[in-house]
Amino acid sequence: MNGQGELEPVARQSTAEIIAEQLRSAIMYGSLEAGAQLGEADLAARFGVSRGPLREAMQRLVQEGLLRAEPHRGLFVISLEAEDVRDVYNARLAIERMACQLIMEGDRSAAVAELTAAMEGLKVAAKSRDRIAMSDADQEFHETLVRLSGNSRLERMAHTLLVETRLCLDALQKRYPAPHDLVAEHRILVEAIAAGDTGGLLLLIEKHMADAVLRLNLPQSTVPESEPA
Amino acid sequence: MNGQGELEPVARQSTAEIIAEQLRSAIMYGSLEAGAQLGEADLAARFGVSRGPLREAMQRLVQEGLLRAEPHRGLFVISLEAEDVRDVYNARLAIERMACQLIMEGDRSAAVAELTAAMEGLKVAAKSRDRIAMSDADQEFHETLVRLSGNSRLERMAHTLLVETRLCLDALQKRYPAPHDLVAEHRILVEAIAAGDTGGLLLLIEKHMADAVLRLNLPQSTVPESEPA
DNA sequence: GCTCGTATGATTGTCAACAATCAGCGCGGC
DNA sequence: GCCGCGCTGATTGTTGACAATCATACGAGC
Known part of the structure; x- marks a missing residue:
């Protein structure tokens, strides 16, 4: 992109951001099917983190509209009509x-x-x-x-x-x-x-x-x- | 909006969603100035919740682009050039x-x-x-x-x-x-x-x-x- | 036989404590 | 006098435990 040898701040990303991108990818490639529920305990274990950071990442996808939230019930991948x-x-x-x-x-x-x-x-x-x-x-x-x-x-x-x-x-x-x-x-x-x-x-x-x-x-x-x- | 007497599912919203909307409002009306840092402990106390739900709400605004995240340093209201x-x-x-x-x-x-x-x-x-x-x-x-x-x-x-x-x-x-x-x-x-x-x-x-x-x-x-x- | 009420297991929502990182300050050395 | 080092207080990141809510299955009553 930009000139070689340029010194610029490293673009570090938070855990939530990394997980969010992985979730996006999983949804995109169908690893998480449309309409499927995302169990927090299960997913957190797979990512090797606790439920806290995972929930932060999921809230990002809710804001994007890729996940649908039903309070006290769970988060689901949207299904498109x-x-x-x-x-x-x-x-x-x-x-x-x-x-x-x-x-x-x-x-x-x-x-x-x-x-x-x-x-x-x-x-x-x-x-x-x-x-x-x-x-x-x-x-x-x-x-x-x-x-x-x-x-x-x-x-x-x-x-x-x-x-x-x-x-x-x-x-x-x-x-x-x-x-x-x-x-x-x-x-x-x-x-x-x-x-x-x-x-x-x-x-x-x-x-x-x-x-x-x-x-x-x-x-x-x-x-x-x-x-x- | 729709016909009177219609029976439709109540639109409940999560705590994160409520807090996110309040934050949006605070940014909009300048209560949170551009460039200002959002201290988690302080804000959580004001909303009367713990840092967990607050962080989830803030991640929503980061995804929206209204907040800028600097890992291990804090979250800041964006300032527009x-x-x-x-x-x-x-x-x-x-x-x-x-x-x-x-x-x-x-x-x-x-x-x-x-x-x-x-x-x-x-x-x-x-x-x-x-x-x-x-x-x-x-x-x-x-x-x-x-x-x-x-x-x-x-x-x-x-x-x-x-x-x-x-x-x-x-x-x-x-x-x-x-x-x-x-x-x-x-x-x-x-x-x-x-x-x-x-x-x-x-x-x-x-x-x-x-x-x-x-x-x-x-x-x-x-x-x-x-x-x- | 169907419906309502209840108990149970599982999952989500919330919290407070712990670990890691950062900004600021003072001290010693050159 | 200036630079680098380490310490300290404060803030962020993460975790595990607890409370609240929901879905399911079972049984009593009509």
């Missing part, structure tokens, strides 16, 4: 659309460079035809896209939403995109950035999200078109 | 713009009804010329706007961003809008919704945010115009 899927993709569109706008008025060439690297990951994953690898690369691409906006708030929100996206795929895992299409869909985004075509880029990102929702074969009426006003 | 102000308003624009789009394809008349009620609050506050009341009413309007989108994720994000907005106003409290303009700026938003003018509404919400940033007299180059593509 059709309504939630629409909400997740609409929220992603809001975030990523703004990220695109910010990238276009920022350092476009740097953005293209990083996104091209992410494209390589997508190509490798597509060639392997491994669903998990493909989803990982897809997520990495979009996480990079939002990070390049330079807006840490958008970045944090996108991080949560992308975990939820994985939950969507797990819940209704019908119709993944063909490996070739996956690469193509992302490549045109990078090309629009490289070309400086802001309007085209925004239309593409809207279509990207709309297509993703359609692949999950839901009743549509989800994403509005860019205004022709 | 010019860069953060831009980020907050850009994130708000992303969220509220999508909320507007969703409202326009939803139940417009219901939205107009609720927003008109919020307008009443704005008028009363403007007449009182009380800065805090005006900010409260402003926040209530935007919170209502996003809630009407029916997207709980947008709602949660907006809640955090609006607290940060108040922090902005506190930090650089130069140039509040004139009471009359405050009302007018919001009224035209409601009128655009009532008229079904989606394109106009989106332009207005973009201008609304851009104006807010300008009032904080920052170097602009913040918000991109709606694409003419």
